[in-house]
Amino acid sequence: MKALKNTIDIVSVMVLVWGLMLLLLIIINAVVVNLKLPAEGPTGSLVNNALQLAIGGALFLAWLFVWYKATVYCRKRRLKVWGQGSR
Amino acid sequence: MDSVLSDVVLKGLLVFLASFLSSFLVMPKVMDFSRRRGFVGRDVHKDGQPTVPEMGGLGILFGVLMGFLAYCLASFEVDVCLVVFMGCTLVAGAIGVWDYLRTLKGTVKTLLTVMACAPIVVGWLLFPSEVAIGRPELPFVGRLRLTIVYWALLPFAIAVPANAVNMMDTFNGVMPITSIFSLLALLISSIILGRWEAMFMCLLLLGALMGFLPYNLYPSRVFASDVGSLAVGAGIGAIAVLGRLEVVGVVALMPQIMNAFYILASVRGLLERRQIAERPTVVLGGNVIAANRSEGAPMTLANLILSRGPLREPDLVKAHAVLSFFSFILALATACFMLTTLRP
Numbered sequence: 432m433k434a435l436k437n438t439i440d441i442v443s444v445m446v447l448v449w450g451l452m453l454l455l456l457i458i459i460n461a462v463v464v465n466l467k468l469p470a471e472g473p474t475g476s477l478v479n480n481a482l483q484l485a486i487g488g489a490l491f492l493a494w495l496f497v498w499y500k501a502t503v504y505c506r507k508r509r510l511k512v513w514g515q516g517s518r
Numbered sequence: 519m520d521s522v523l524s525d526v527v528l529k530g531l532l533v534f535l536a537s538f539l540s541s542f543l544v545m546p547k548v549m550d551f552s553r554r555r556g557f558v559g560r561d562v563h564k565d566g567q568p569t570v571p572e573m574g575g576l577g578i579l580f581g582v583l584m585g586f587l588a589y590c591l592a593s594f595e596v597d598v599c600l601v602v603f604m605g606c607t608l609v610a611g612a613i614g615v616w617d618y619l620r621t622l623k624g625t626v627k628t629l630l631t632v633m634a635c636a637p638i639v640v641g642w643l644l645f646p647s648e649v650a651i652g653r654p655e656l657p658f659v660g661r662l663r664l665t666i667v668y669w670a671l672l673p674f675a676i677a678v679p680a681n682a683v684n685m686m687d688t689f690n691g692v693m694p695i696t697s698i699f700s701l702l703a704l705l706i707s708s709i710i711l712g713r714w715e716a717m718f719m720c721l722l723l724l725g726a727l728m729g730f731l732p733y734n735l736y737p738s739r740v741f742a743s744d745v746g747s748l749a750v751g752a753g754i755g756a757i758a759v760l761g762r763l764e765v766v767g768v769v770a771l772m773p774q775i776m777n778a779f780y781i782l783a784s785v786r787g788l789l790e791r792r793q794i795a796e797r798p799t800v801v802l803g804g805n806v807i808a809a810n811r812s813e814g815a816p817m818t819l820a821n822l823i824l825s826r827g828p829l830r831e832p833d834l835v836k837a838h839a840v841l842s843f844f845s846f847i848l849a850l851a852t853a854c855f856m857l858t859t860l861r862p
Binding site: 433434435437438441442445446448449452453456457459460484495498499502503505506509510512513516 | 656659667776783811821823829852
């Protein structure tokens with residue numbers, strides 16, 4: 432129970448990251464994959480694929496950024512609790 | 519149908535028992551061998567820093583190998599997927615031995631672990647109908663048909679888990695406990711989704727790790743070293759790829775991936791632990807460990823757990839186990855979402 436109490440906020444970060452990952456998959460499947468510029472032929476296909484890849488990659492980087500920021504925030508809060516406890 | 523199911527259950531039990539007993543029984547010999555050869559390391563988190571035999575990973579590899587032989591003998595056939603899985607695990611183990619003996623740079627070790635995906639590529643080239651890759655299944659999305667992107671990501675599918683598990687092997691029992699939770703998640707997911715080859719692979723690795731666990735729990739009598747941790751991580755990656763459980767694998771390995779991600783993000787690069795000037799944790803004595811609060815200290819999962827206050831080593835290991843248990847639950851939820859997508 433003590434171990435659970437000690438890690439509950441890290442578990443919250445984990446659940447947040449997992450939820451965002453599933454949301455990301457849904458967005459990529461429902462929105463990004465259907466994005467198409469009005470360009471035809473092999474060049475159009477290449478441009479469309481590059482666009483989808485770029486948007487998918489940007490969303491992935493945004494997910495990583497949110498994950499990192501959530502962890503840094505969580506660590507700061509925990510350090511504050513430690514500081515208050517030791518005082 | 520019933521006879522097929524009972525055959526699978528019997529083979530599964532046999533594989534698990536063979537790998538568990540082999541690993542458990544061979545470990546004293548491995549410890550003796552390591553001591554005689556001078557393959558020992560200091561347990562830096564204990565008072566007096568006692569020396570502990572390393573190379574316990576050899577026992578894990580022996581257990582996996584014996585389990586595989588038991589499977590071959592029981593089924594009178596050699597399963598291609600299992601051979602590929604063994605190949606990935608043994609190649610990563612060999613890289614671990616090399617790293618232990620030569621102390622490779624962080625980047626070199628990571629690049630070498632990329633090579634551990636070679637058995638998958640060879641298996642696909644020789645037996646494309648049996649080693650089906652490039653068709654990952656995602657929750658809510660279903661089965662994808664990726665060609666170029668999957669091949670570009672394939673080297674990471676083995677290198678990332680191998681190095682993530684390796685980076686997690688820092689405290690007594692943490693590596694086997696967290697890996698056992700990951701493997702349990704993959705095992706149950708493979709049963710839910712009917713991926714029997716993946717189930718046998720999980721049982722091979724699970725048995726060997728459970729045989730190793732009693733020796734590695736606090737206070738450790740043996741360390742897995744890079745041999746064990748790289749092999750276990752590569753094995754988990756191979757299970758995820760060969761069993762088309764990529765997303766479940768990512769979620770099941772969340773604590774290990776979190777730890778690796780925090781280290782990479784905070785030290786900004788692939789560095790070997792001896793290249794990092796500051797340690798993420800400090801030992802206070804009496805087996806009590808605290809987070810290093812310095813700005814330059816790398817952020818690890820242990821540092822994050824300890825950022826609320828110092829803990830004794832067994833309590834720190836318990837906290838890791840709690841996180842792994844939650845990733846186990848999330849991985850099972852992911853597998854259930856995959857099930858609803860595949861069989862509406």
